[in-house]
Amino acid sequence: MKRIIFYGAILLTTLWACTKVPLSGRNQLLLVSDSEMNSMAFTSYKQFLDTSTVVPASSQQAAMVKRVGDKIARAAQSYFESTGNPQYLNGYQWQTELVQSSQVNAWCMPGGKMVVYTGILPITQNETGLAVVMGHEVSHAIAKHGAERMSEGLLAQGLLVAGQIGLGIAMKDKPAATQNLWNSVYGLAAPIGAQLGMMAHGRYQESEADHLGLLFMSMAGYNPMEAVTFWERMAAKSAAGGSKTPVWLSTHPSDATRIADIKSRMGEALKYYNASSRSGSNGRY
Numbered sequence: 408m409k410r411i412i413f414y415g416a417i418l419l420t421t422l423w424a425c426t427k428v429p430l431s432g433r434n435q436l437l438l439v440s441d442s443e444m445n446s447m448a449f450t451s452y453k454q455f456l457d458t459s460t461v462v463p464a465s466s467q468q469a470a471m472v473k474r475v476g477d478k479i480a481r482a483a484q485s486y487f488e489s490t491g492n493p494q495y496l497n498g499y500q501w502q503t504e505l506v507q508s509s510q511v512n513a514w515c516m517p518g519g520k521m522v523v524y525t526g527i528l529p530i531t532q533n534e535t536g537l538a539v540v541m542g543h544e545v546s547h548a549i550a551k552h553g554a555e556r557m558s559e560g561l562l563a564q565g566l567l568v569a570g571q572i573g574l575g576i577a578m579k580d581k582p583a584a585t586q587n588l589w590n591s592v593y594g595l596a597a598p599i600g601a602q603l604g605m606m607a608h609g610r611y612q613e614s615e616a617d618h619l620g621l622l623f624m625s626m627a628g629y630n631p632m633e634a635v636t637f638w639e640r641m642a643a644k645s646a647a648g649g650s651k652t653p654v655w656l657s658t659h660p661s662d663a664t665r666i667a668d669i670k671s672r673m674g675e676a677l678k679y680y681n682a683s684s685r686s687g688s689n690g691r692y
């Protein structure tokens with residue numbers, strides 16, 4: 408009888424907490440809410456910025472980074488409004504900052520908190536190249552990959568048991584272990600800062616972020632064909648770097664398969680890009 412109740416609870420949890428990732432349609436299990444994830448992300452983001460050198464918005468490069476972030480965020484919001492899901496991004500507080508660092512890296516935390524490091528700009532080269540990177544990172548946040556990893560971790564480590572849902576419960580019962588899990592998901596190794604955002608995504612999450620990123624950059628009015636040349640530049644940088652593989656690549660594996668996958672999505676992306684060009688209002692899909 409106990410066993411039946413146990414499996415019943417798992418089934419109920421699964422039914423209740425199973426959602427579909429927008430655009431890709433993949434099923435995912437989320438045991439934590441946006442508001443729980445966002446509030447932890449906003450705290451970590453603030454701590455990170457407080458201990459980093461943020462490039463002032465008056466600089467041309469920082470202005471470009473913010474412009475790309477804004478256009479992609481607006482395009483995403485517009486997409487959800489036009490597909491009858493206007494509340495999907497509720498609670499997001501989009502923010503993009505350029506941070507002085509030689510690291511080749513960029514990331515977006517839950518709730519739309521983005522950072523681009525100056526070290527990636529020589530590879531992105533132009534605004535469209537930057538849109539490839541930021542489209543990818545924003546897609547990790549929109550597809551709730553962090554919440555998914557937290558959910559998996561909470562179950563795997565027994566911080567939530569069958570039938571339980573919510574980061575609040577785990578935080579209340581086992582605060583230290585739950586905080587450690589968050590830190591490991593977001594690479595928040597002490598001292599805070601240098602490692603933040605290097606989330607170890609799974610392969611399927613990477614490929615999903617490539618797919619969605621291509622579509623969101625297209626909706627924002629950036630030519631998705633540039634994604635192929637950007638990834639070729641990244642691959643060349645990686646090959647030339649030997650052991651000094653750019654951070655962004657060490658967590659975002661690049662290979663011929665990835666470029667081939669992106670090419671196979673091009674037809675879908677170009678439809679969004681052409682619609683965005685026709686409307687004459689980039690960023691408003």
Ligand SMILES: [Zn+2]
Pocket residue numbers: 543544547608613616658659
């Ligand atoms: Zn990624």
